[in-house]
Amino acid sequence: MKSREIHLTQHFTGPVKPDYFEMTEVDLPDPGEGEIQVKNAWLSVDPYMRGRMIGIKTYVDPFRIGAPMEGGAVGQVIKSNADGFAEGDWVMSMNGWREGWTGSAAGITKLDANLLPLEAYLGVAGLTGMTAYIGIKRMIELKEGETLWMSAAAGAVGSAGVQFAKAMGAHVIATAGGAEKTAFCSEIGADAVVDYKAVDDLAGAVREAAKPFGGVDTYFENVGGDHLQAALDVIKPFGRIAACGMIARYNDDTPLPGPTNLTQIVAKKLTIRGFIAPDHFDIYESFVSDLSSWMMAGKVKTRDTVFEGIDKTPEAFMGLFTGQNIGKMLVKL
Numbered sequence: 001m002k003s004r005e006i007h008l009t010q011h012f013t014g015p016v017k018p019d020y021f022e023m024t025e026v027d028l029p030d031p032g033e034g035e036i037q038v039k040n041a042w043l044s045v046d047p048y049m050r051g052r053m054i055g056i057k058t059y060v061d062p063f064r065i066g067a068p069m070e071g072g073a074v075g076q077v078i079k080s081n082a083d084g085f086a087e088g089d090w091v092m093s094m095n096g097w098r099e100g101w102t103g104s105a106a107g108i109t110k111l112d113a114n115l116l117p118l119e120a121y122l123g124v125a126g127l128t129g130m131t132a133y134i135g136i137k138r139m140i141e142l143k144e145g146e147t148l149w150m151s152a153a154a155g156a157v158g159s160a161g162v163q164f165a166k167a168m169g170a171h172v173i174a175t176a177g178g179a180e181k182t183a184f185c186s187e188i189g190a191d192a193v194v195d196y197k198a199v200d201d202l203a204g205a206v207r208e209a210a211k212p213f214g215g216v217d218t219y220f221e222n223v224g225g226d227h228l229q230a231a232l233d234v235i236k237p238f239g240r241i242a243a244c245g246m247i248a249r250y251n252d253d254t255p256l257p258g259p260t261n262l263t264q265i266v267a268k269k270l271t272i273r274g275f276i277a278p279d280h281f282d283i284y285e286s287f288v289s290d291l292s293s294w295m296m297a298g299k300v301k302t303r304d305t306v307f308e309g310i311d312k313t314p315e316a317f318m319g320l321f322t323g324q325n326i327g328k329m330l331v332k333l
């Protein structure tokens with residue numbers, strides 16, 4: 001089998017450019033002992049990948065130059081030389097950014113293609129959904145009747161989180177960029193929505209939106225920058241914040257000064273808890289159990305933005321930083 005794959009050409013800071021990616025074609029070897037050959041069907045692109053392009057080790061190693069990049073992928077086994085894997089099985093791996101691969105079956109998860117659409121394993125039923133769940137359940141410990149402000153609420157984590165919070169009986173204020181996105185946030189159950197691109201005073205707009213619900217008790221941080229500044233201003237004393245991501249800062253050339261109102265953390269006695277989802281796999285069973293019952297009750301809808309073809313993977317990735325997606329950003333092969 002031949003496979004086209006995307007390599008990173010250099011490590012970089014600043015905005016992502018198409019030149020930083022190149023596509024190459026390779027011949028895949030037959031699987032050796034304990035190995036499988038897989039044809040990928042769906043690839044995930046995620047904001048955290050930007051951190052792996054800088055060339056500095058953070059909580060995960062940088063991408064290697066001239067080697068296939070990695071990321072979540074769902075594919076079908078074409079050839080198997082590994083116990084427990086047969087031709088036709090659907091699997092999830094981290095061998096994304098490529099059409100196919102031959103490699104060890106160790107650590108590869110088999111998927112039930114009858115239970116859910118395959119792409120959902122990269123979205124609401126995968127690490128994306130689990131991230132929203134960890135933030136809300138474990139970091140914020142959201143309670144029924146409280147008000148959550150969800151930022152980047154029309155995105156993958158955000159839209160899952162809006163619906164999880166509603167299913168848990170909370171009020172949700174959603175912020176997102178543009179009319180189509182705010183309409184989507186209402187559709188999935190947000191009690192109030194703010195188009196942050198259409199307002200001059202984000203804090204004021206969120207405060208107003210949250211008034212009928214007694215103000216903002218908790219904040220789910222996906223954006224950083226002006227959103228964090230506004231959240232510190234708006235949140236009530238003893239507020240809890242889940243620091244999940246700060247996408248507005250990932251393409252900075254040099255780190256910008258942070259919010260100017262950090263004293264609010266002290267004055268309001270706030271709790272801010274940062275987290276990285278893979279540290280919390282012990283929550284998986286509880287996540288699957290809650291998600292299953294919410295899905296069966298019709299409380300969780302999904303929507304994806306899909307680019308088609310391996311050559312579109314860089315474009316899909318870059319689109320995350322210009323807000324091209326509603327729901328999970330995926331590449332279909």
Ligand SMILES: NC(=O)c1ccc[n+]([C@@H]2O[C@H](COP(=O)([O-])OP(=O)(O)OC[C@H]3O[C@@H](n4cnc5c(N)ncnc54)[C@H](OP(=O)(O)O)[C@@H]3O)[C@@H](O)[C@H]2O)c1
Pocket residue numbers: 046047048128131152153154155156157158175176177178181222223243244245246247248249275276277278320321322323324325326327328329
């Ligand atoms: N901690 C963890 O383990 C973990 C795991 C997964 C994801 N995350 C984080 O969670 C956040 C959401 O990830 P996701 O996968 O669900 O991506 P996503 O929200 O589906 O896509 C990114 C969205 O971010 C918004 N955005 C991009 N640049 C922005 C800017 N400069 N200012 C404001 N908004 C901007 C855009 O929405 P608008 O058009 O609405 O602006 C865009 O659609 C990211 O910060 C990511 O790093 C963390």
